[in-house]
Amino acid sequence: MSARLLTADDQPQLEGFLRKHVAEAMFLRFNLAQSGMVDGREPYHGRYAAAFDGERIVGVAALYWNNLLIVCAPRHAAQLASLLAVDSRPAGILGPWKQALDAQEALGLEGAHHKLRSREILMSLQLADLKIPAPLLRGQDLHCRLATSADQGLLLE
Numbered sequence: 001m002s003a004r005l006l007t008a009d010d011q012p013q014l015e016g017f018l019r020k021h022v023a024e025a026m027f028l029r030f031n032l033a034q035s036g037m038v039d040g041r042e043p044y045h046g047r048y049a050a051a052f053d054g055e056r057i058v059g060v061a062a063l064y065w066n067n068l069l070i071v072c073a074p075r076h077a078a079q080l081a082s083l084l085a086v087d088s089r090p091a092g093i094l095g096p097w098k099q100a101l102d103a104q105e106a107l108g109l110e111g112a113h114h115k116l117r118s119r120e121i122l123m124s125l126q127l128a129d130l131k132i133p134a135p136l137l138r139g140q141d142l143h144c145r146l147a148t149s150a151d152q153g154l155l156l157e
Helices: 008-019 026-035 077-084 097-106 149-156
Strands: 002-005 046-053 056-064 068-072 092-094
Touching (some): 008 026, 056 077, 077 097
Antiparallel strands (some): 002 046, 046 056
16 A cells, blocks of 8 residues: 555546545535635635555545544555644544544544534445435425424424
8 A cells, every 4th residue: 555645637546536435425526526626725626635555545534724634544544544634733634434543543633622423323325225305396385494393203203
């Protein structure tokens, strides 16, 4: 395994890797689509690094303009975090739980105070499995409102 910072020439290969990890890489994909591979201080700018197995990307991380580190690197989050955070301490780490913990440990942040530390459960749905509710298929009127506490049972169901 080798790891390095990415350049604009790597963007097509990076996009290909991220397409294979849609559920885990939505923020990486969005930021990349908004600004490309620009390492700057404007919104969505970021410095990207990747782990390679030969010529193939096997993990990615980015440190963004807002000092958030985002990982999508099943086996190499620690190495990529260390590569990206050489001159700053990230304000936060996002990514799959184990990868975020690996990056946190690599940066020596295990004992740091956290404003928020939570494990989010990601869910995904294949588009072919999406079922459109029957009333929408029949063209019935749809009324929208904010949910209230009275809706909790229905929402949980």
